[in-house]
Amino acid sequence: xxxxxxxxxxxxxxxxxxxxxxxxxxxxxxxxxxxxxxxxxxxxxxxxxxxxxxxxxxxxxxxxxxxxxxxxxxxxxxxxxxxxxxxxxxxxxxxxxxxxxxxxxxxxxxxxxxxxxxxxxxxxxxxxxxxxxxxxxxxxxxxxxxxxxxxxxxxxxxxxxxxxxxxxxxxxxxxxxxxxxxxxxxxxxxxxxxxxxxxxxxxxxxxxxxxxxxxxxxxxxxxxxxxxxxxxxxxxxxxxxxxxxxxxxxxxxxxxxxxxxxxxxxxxxxxxxxxxxxxxxxxxxxxxxxxxxxxxxxxxxxxxxxxxxxxxxxxxxxxxxxxxxxxxxxxxxxxxxxxxxxxxxxxxxxxxxxxxxxxxxxxxxxxxxxxxxxxxxxxxxxxxxxxxxxxxxxxxx
Numbered sequence: 215x216x217x218x219x220x221x222x223x224x225x226x227x228x229x230x231x232x233x234x235x236x237x238x239x240x241x242x243x244x245x246x247x248x249x250x251x252x253x254x255x256x257x258x259x260x261x262x263x264x265x266x267x268x269x270x271x272x273x274x275x276x277x278x279x280x281x282x283x284x285x286x287x288x289x290x291x292x293x294x295x296x297x298x299x300x301x302x303x304x305x306x307x308x309x310x311x312x313x314x315x316x317x318x319x320x321x322x323x324x325x326x327x328x329x330x331x332x333x334x335x336x337x338x339x340x341x342x343x344x345x346x347x348x349x350x351x352x353x354x355x356x357x358x359x360x361x362x363x364x365x366x367x368x369x370x371x372x373x374x375x376x377x378x379x380x381x382x383x384x385x386x387x388x389x390x391x392x393x394x395x396x397x398x399x400x401x402x403x404x405x406x407x408x409x410x411x412x413x414x415x416x417x418x419x420x421x422x423x424x425x426x427x428x429x430x431x432x433x434x435x436x437x438x439x440x441x442x443x444x445x446x447x448x449x450x451x452x453x454x455x456x457x458x459x460x461x462x463x464x465x466x467x468x469x470x471x472x473x474x475x476x477x478x479x480x481x482x483x484x485x486x487x488x489x490x491x492x493x494x495x496x497x498x499x500x501x502x503x504x505x506x507x508x509x510x511x512x513x514x515x516x517x518x519x520x521x522x523x524x525x526x527x528x529x530x531x532x533x534x535x536x537x538x539x540x541x542x543x544x545x546x547x548x549x550x551x552x553x554x555x556x557x558x559x560x561x562x563x564x565x566x567x568x569x570x571x572x573x574x575x576x577x578x579x580x581x582x583x584x585x586x587x588x589x590x591x592x593x594x595x596x597x598x599x600x601x602x603x604x605x606x607x608x609x610x611x
Contacts, residue, residue: 326364326389340496391425397428
C-alpha cells in the first residue's frame with residue numbers, strides 16, 4: 215500500500231508576516247535565526263522573489279519559493295499631475311482586484327497615500343470611492359506592498375517609464391491611510407501595516423510620520439490607541455451637527471458626534487498626540503457660518519488642528535467646490551473660535567488623485583454600501599437650504 219501524499223505547504227504573502235512571523239517561518243524550515251533578518255531585509259528593499267535573495271542558500275530559496283504566493287501587484291495605469299510631483303498608481307493584484315495609491319513628492323519628504331480596502335462601504339455621497347461601494351478587504355500584505363512599490367520607485371528614480379523629478383526624496387518618509395476604504399473597518403490589516411512601517415529594522419518611520427484617517431469608527435479609534443504608538447489620528451467630520459452629518463457621513467447614525475468627540479479626546483489623552491479634523495468643504499452644503507462656528511468649538515475643546523479641503527470634482531457627484539470667498543469666510547469663522555486651521559493643498563486633482571477622487575475605474579454603485587448610506591445623495595439636498603448665520607453670531611459650544 216502506497217504512502218499517502220504529503221500535504222502541500224501553505225502558501226502565503228511574505229508581506230503579511232511581521233518580524234515574529236518571519237522568524238517562525240524560518241524556524242519551521244530549520245534555519246538559524248539570522249536568516250530571518252536576511253529575509254526581512256530583502257522584503258524591505260522590495261524583493262519578494264527568493265531567487266533574487268542572493269545571500270540565502272539555494273536550497274532555502276527553493277523552499278521559500280514554494281511557500282510564497284504570487285502576490286506582487288502589477289502597475290496597470292500611472293497618471294501624473296503637479297509637474298511630476300504627484301503620481302497616481304493603479305495597482306492590480308493577482309486575483310484581478312485593483313486599488314489606487316498616490317505618491318506625493320515635496321522638497322523635504324515623500325508621502326504615500328495608501329488604500330486599505332478595494333472600494334468603501336461608508337457611502338459618503340461626496341466621495342467617488344464611497345459611491346462605488348465596497349468590494350473586498352485588502353490583506354496586510356497588500357497594504358504594505360503599496361508602500362514597498364512607492365519606496366522602490368523612489369530608490370530607482372523611476373515609476374513605470376516615468377522618471378521622477380530631480381531632487382525627489384530617495385525613500386518614503388510619510389504614510390497616510392487616506393486612500394480607498396475606511397482603515398478602521400479593516401483594523402487587523404491597518405494595525406499590522408503600522409507595525410511594519412514603524413519597525414526600526416524595516417521602513418523605520420516614526421509614529422508621527424504615520425497618519426490614520428477615519429470617518430469616526432469609535433471602537434477602532436480605541437483599538438488604535440491601544441497600539442501604543444502615537445500615530446496621528448485624522449477624523450473626517452465634514453459636518454458639525456448630527457442632522458447634516460447623518461447624511462454626509464452615514465456612519466454618524468451609529469457613532470454620533472458626541473461619541474466621536476469623546477473618542478478623539480480619549481485618543482489624545484492616551485497617546486499625548488494632537489488629533490486632526492478633516493473637513494471636505496462642499497459649496498453651499500457645509501460651508502456656512504453655523505457649521506464653521508460649531509466646528510471651531512469642537513476643535514477648540516479638543517485642541518485639534520483642522521484641515522480644510524475644498525471639494526474636488528468627482529464622478530457621479532453633483533456638488534461643487536466652494537467659491538474662494540466662501541472658503542475664506544468659513545476658515546475665518548472657524549478661527550474666531552480659537553481653532554487652528556490649514557487650507558489643504560489639493561494635490562493631484564488633475565490626475566483624479568486628490569481627496570475623494572480615488573475610484574480605480576469601478577462602475578459607480580458596483581459594490582456594497584452601508585444601508586444608512588442609501589439615498590443620502592437625495593436627502594442632502596435639504597442641507598443646501600441650511601440657514602446662514604451672520605458672521606458675528608456666537609453659537610453655543
